[in-house]
Amino acid sequence: MEILGQTREELLNGLIEFIRIPSISTLPENKADVIRAAEFVAGELKQAGMRDVHLITAEGRHPLVYGEWLGAPGKPTLLLYGHYDVQPPDPLDEWETPPFEPSIRNDNIYARGACDDKGQTYILIRAVAGLMKTEGRLPVNVRFLIEGEEEVGGEHIEEYVASKPANLKADAAIICDTEMFAPELPTLCVGLRGIVYGEIVVEGSKIDLHSGVYGGAAPNPIQAIAEILCALKDRDGHILIPHYYDDVQPPSPKEREAWARLPFDEQEYLEKEMFAKELVGEPEIGLFERVWARPTIEVHGIRGGFVGEGAKTVIPARALAKVSSRLVANQDPVKATGMLKAAVAGAAPRGVTAEFRVIHAAAPSLVDPENPFIRSAAAALTEVFGKETVFIRSGGSIPIVGVFHQSLGIPSVLMGFGLPDDRLHSPNEKFHLPNFFRGIEAVAHYLRKVGR
């Protein structure tokens, strides 16, 4: 059965070609792949009938891909956003099939970026391509803006949007980079956490020292990082930095009630999605609130000293940890960064220096579900999926939502088609193919609805 004049095989082959490109934005050695992915997107936009398709480049940045169709005067203009870059695939040995050789098993396509965000970006492209193919025109005006730095902080798109708002005039954005709350359950995301991501760098002695000779007198930078991490957060997940929660806006009673009605099995979430032994975090706060509406501090990686096979009795000169804090409305990333810097420096034990160096930061965002673009998106999803659309938040960060709001003054419709068990950022990431196909239909249906 064709979707808007496109066979499933054709849609799938295009997606596979897109995913095969290892466009890992954080690794310098994959720079050429990142550019190849941008060119692939540009080629697809041209083939879809978009005009003015081009790469927006800047020194030291991965390109943005732009394309537009503005042939519907008097109709709203939608800004369509996705990203073509992906996370690194490591640890490689945990993948059942290689991360950049897409493998289809049980209606899922397994690969790095299958869901986040190539599969979803491709939904936007193919919805527009299908409408152009079957109707020769679009019901609304569209501008595509697809970035290649989402996984590394998105500086390029932020700078571009902030500096050239006139090039991107639109009434609303559609962002296809979130998930459905459950299979078959149409979902709109109305809140995102912000983030401050950085490194804790600790330095002790100028040289590595022998723990036999100096153990008992020498500062140990790894122990110091441990002490700093424990000073930032208690064993129950409460952040210990003074005033860190001051600006946190709790969810409204109405939102809490809606969350309580969501179909959810905590045991299944624990065992089949997180593969964990126990849910942790602030014990007095409910699960959805903990992951959607509370700030966190997490350590993502740590390095220091000898970690080869066997034993080396070294007290290393330095150690480093990658740490982020997720932020929620109405926390300010600049203020949070200042607090983190002061807390890290202040928690350094005797004999070491400790510094928090920011890599990137983004504000949290919260959209109004009563906005007409959100309301018609909810109606379109309900019609395609045959179920009432639910409103959720996401614990992740999509910084561009805040940028679109601030620089373009437009709301973002977070219409996502991922599933909770898609293993974003982990080995064996997947995308559910029925969602891919239905996503194309849903986006097209929404464009028609907005154009009416």
Place this chain on the structure above:
Amino acid sequence: MEILGQTREELLNGLIEFIRIPSISTLPENKADVIRAAEFVAGELKQAGMRDVHLITAEGRHPLVYGEWLGAPGKPTLLLYGHYDVQPPDPLDEWETPPFEPSIRNDNIYARGACDDKGQTYILIRAVAGLMKTEGRLPVNVRFLIEGEEEVGGEHIEEYVASKPANLKADAAIICDTEMFAPELPTLCVGLRGIVYGEIVVEGSKIDLHSGVYGGAAPNPIQAIAEILCALKDRDGHILIPHYYDDVQPPSPKEREAWARLPFDEQEYLEKEMFAKELVGEPEIGLFERVWARPTIEVHGIRGGFVGEGAKTVIPARALAKVSSRLVANQDPVKATGMLKAAVAGAAPRGVTAEFRVIHAAAPSLVDPENPFIRSAAAALTEVFGKETVFIRSGGSIPIVGVFHQSLGIPSVLMGFGLPDDRLHSPNEKFHLPNFFRGIEAVAHYLRKVGR
């Protein structure tokens, strides 16, 4: 000027040839180098006139090198111990000259193993070779037993000594693997710390998780290791494990007084030896006692999650830390291991499992300064160096001392010629050449004294 009929050039060339072999016992890829170093030692012993020179091999072990000269009936027999294996040289980029290309600057020879322990092992070999060359015989009987696993726990020599004590019958051991308290100051070491070395392994979820989606609910194994490390030791260096200090024997008032008379400049130690900002550790305990006579817990390396360039928002599935505890008389390594295992498992926060896996362990040792072999060693050193010999302890661990005591019933004379700033286990390890030459004289003088 020749030393026992050997030119300095000849002695130095032999040492350089020995050091050039990268016999890193902990790295499987250096296995052939380890064997080459053993063969080098065997060749030198043959050339020195030792008899029954052979490698003692065992499955999965690095060889021991044995050689003897038992032509002095009625005289004491000394067991001469050293080790030909070395620590890994990393971090490589901090070496001023490559670690296995010995470089002589300002009377020092710079290389991995220059002091620990190739330089000192070679002192023993060349003292004996010189006596044989100039006198055609030795004043005492000697047995060399040189091992290749000192830096990885020394299982092979322990097993061999324990299982074949009759092959090693001797009256005392000389161990050349410690340091002089200060340049030109003859020193005997009478106490060593023991050690338990292992890994803390922490496991959370079975898969890596996205910190946006799950942060606030997912267990974080790196944070868990931080919490465990902080539960083992407080910010002032006090071990928090119940009863861990129960068996610690404090130094005698007499030993404390002797330590107080040692020539020592704490500021110089801090700045020129440790290159540190501040001395840390138990504030109420003196420096020598902290590093010589108090147990410690140190973390030597830590690994987990993403540590590449840039940012990855992962909550890793597992993390690992290399940790050791130095032990002092009369702590028992088996008892300490049990306490560490229980403490690590008990300190694991919710949602993770934590285990302490032992890699190796050794008992502390304390020798009696009134033992006749120690007293004549002190006298010999005083005569060669022209200064009163001082008695110190070492914070390091030389497990073989305990093994010789237990299996052979003999004391060990710890006659070392390293210097405090020799950077053992660190980049730019060095050995002071005047100590190398004088060490050969001192060992020969001691053998003559024992033989009288």
